[in-house]
Amino acid sequence: MKWIGLIVLIYGIVVLTGGLAGYLMADHIFTLIMGSLLGAVLIGGGCGIIKKSPFAYSLSLGTVLILFFSFTARIWLTGRISAVYMTALALIMLLTLLFFRKKV
Numbered sequence: 001m002k003w004i005g006l007i008v009l010i011y012g013i014v015v016l017t018g019g020l021a022g023y024l025m026a027d028h029i030f031t032l033i034m035g036s037l038l039g040a041v042l043i044g045g046g047c048g049i050i051k052k053s054p055f056a057y058s059l060s061l062g063t064v065l066i067l068f069f070s071f072t073a074r075i076w077l078t079g080r081i082s083a084v085y086m087t088a089l090a091l092i093m094l095l096t097l098l099f100f101r102k103k104v
Contacts, residue, residue, distance in 0.1 A: 004100050005049030008060045011093050012042030015067065018086060038063055057101070064093045 019035010022028055041063050048056020068090035074083040 002050050004096065005046045005051075005056075007046070007096060008049055008093070009043055009046030011064075011089065012039045012044075012046055014089065015039035015042055018082075022082075038067060057097070061094075061097050061101075064090055064097060068094055 015035055016039025017035075019032050019039060022031030022035060042060060045056045045060030045063065049060065068087065071083045071087040071090055074080065075087055
């Protein structure tokens, strides 16, 4: 389903933008690097899902899992509201990918 690939692509742009915002607001270079890297992987995964690549689906699912656990840990350690928003988005993406996996 091409719309799942489009959703993953948009989520990748959100992650990339969030990494840039984290760097600009808090001066964390690690946030910029990881946001750029994982955002680029998700953008590539979204394009691959649109082209019906099964590897792209697995790559996107793994990346979303990494983001979900990373943001969940960040909530646990810092309690920052930005981590809550990103965890919610990652959970929505995770559930979407798992629910529609047979249709991809």
